[in-house]
Amino acid sequence: MGENSSLRYQAGSGDPLLLLHGFTATWQIWRPVLADLVAEYHVIAPTLPGHLGGPHYEGSEFNFDRLAEWAESELDANGVSKAHIVGNSMGASLALELAARGRARSVVAIAPGFDWLPGDPLGPRLAEQFRHSTDRTRRSSAHLERALKPAPLRRFLLRRVMRHAERMTAGQAVQMARASIDCSIIDAVTEAMATGEAMLRGLTAITVPTLIGWPQHDRVLPAALHGQRFVDEIRDVEIRELPGVGHVPTYDDPELVVETIARWISRASASVNRP
Numbered sequence: 001m002g003e004n005s006s007l008r009y010q011a012g013s014g015d016p017l018l019l020l021h022g023f024t025a026t027w028q029i030w031r032p033v034l035a036d037l038v039a040e041y042h043v044i045a046p047t048l049p050g051h052l053g054g055p056h057y058e059g060s061e062f063n064f065d066r067l068a069e070w071a072e073s074e075l076d077a078n079g080v081s082k083a084h085i086v087g088n089s090m091g092a093s094l095a096l097e098l099a100a101r102g103r104a105r106s107v108v109a110i111a112p113g114f115d116w117l118p119g120d121p122l123g124p125r126l127a128e129q130f131r132h133s134t135d136r137t138r139r140s141s142a143h144l145e146r147a148l149k150p151a152p153l154r155r156f157l158l159r160r161v162m163r164h165a166e167r168m169t170a171g172q173a174v175q176m177a178r179a180s181i182d183c184s185i186i187d188a189v190t191e192a193m194a195t196g197e198a199m200l201r202g203l204t205a206i207t208v209p210t211l212i213g214w215p216q217h218d219r220v221l222p223a224a225l226h227g228q229r230f231v232d233e234i235r236d237v238e239i240r241e242l243p244g245v246g247h248v249p250t251y252d253d254p255e256l257v258v259e260t261i262a263r264w265i266s267r268a269s270a271s272v273n274r275p
Contacts, residue, residue, distance in 0.1 A: 006053025008046040008074075012038035015105070015265070016080045018098075019045040020071070022089030022111075022248065023130070023189060024180040026052055029088070031172070032254035033261075040262065041084070046074050048091070050185030052178065062188040063198055064114070068097045075103060084265045088248060089113060089220070090189070093200055096234075099210065100202030106268035107206070108261050110213040111221050111247050115229045118196035122225060127193035129220075130186070133160070138181045148173040160219045163246040164253075172251075203233035209268040210237045213260060220247040 009027050017037060021029045027045040037043050049070055050057030059066055071094060075083060085104045087095035092112035099107045116122040140147060148154050151166035154173050158165035165173060192198035212230050214223035230237055242260065245252035
């Protein structure tokens with residue numbers, strides 16, 4: 001039975017596929033790819049704790065252990081020991097954390113972050129960018145519907161997170177903008193970015209086939225500045241550029257996202273079944 005609510009989307013049959021959205025988003029960011037994925041997999045796409053429509057985030061400080069424990073409870077509630085896990089941005093980092101805990105069959109991590117080390121300027125710089133972006137959206141919240149109605153303006157105003165925001169409807173763009181300012185853990189996450197407290201620590205424990213997908217036009221986590229730890233620490237990793245897309249690629253090129261996921265899962269499954 002399918003489920004479609006603010007808390008999660010769940011539908012389909014076949015191998016379990018867990019989809020994890022990025023910071024300040026909701027499960028709805030996966031909408032453009034759901035129909036194709038549900039045709040092949042049992043898709044579980046929850047809204048993360050502390051995000052609009054999602055469950056309450058327990059605690060005042062952010063860390064991946066707490067978030068991963070919640071994600072594991074989602075898998076447990078569905079009777080899933082291991083799933084193919086796909087994430088975007090913070091969700092990609094969470095996918096890697098779950099893989100390190102032994103809960104993944106394979107991983108597709110699209111634009112993962114939190115790879116910086118304490119003292120690295122990348123974390124504080126990104127935290128400041130999020131704070132600035134959130135403040136700007138809050139100041140203009142009364143005018144979001146009007147500002148995001150024209151397609152060219154959607155593309156311009158959302159250019160930092162996607163390449164082709166004009167491919168969203170105005171309503172979808174407004175929902176994404178409102179989710180970004182109604183995320184209750186913004187302060188906790190940006191503080192963890194700035195201090196390095198939320199950095200990924202268990203990458204060497206990942207043993208499943210892992211694909212790191214770097215959007216070609218990522219303005220949030222550009223590939224030139226990120227990713228060396230993934231290469232150095234994950235045993236079975238492949239790094240691949242995703243052409244023509246921005247940090248959140250599901251609306252930019254849903255066909256590319258679906259193809260990337262399906263091919264990686266097929267490859268990972270074949271490697272497991274190989275004599």
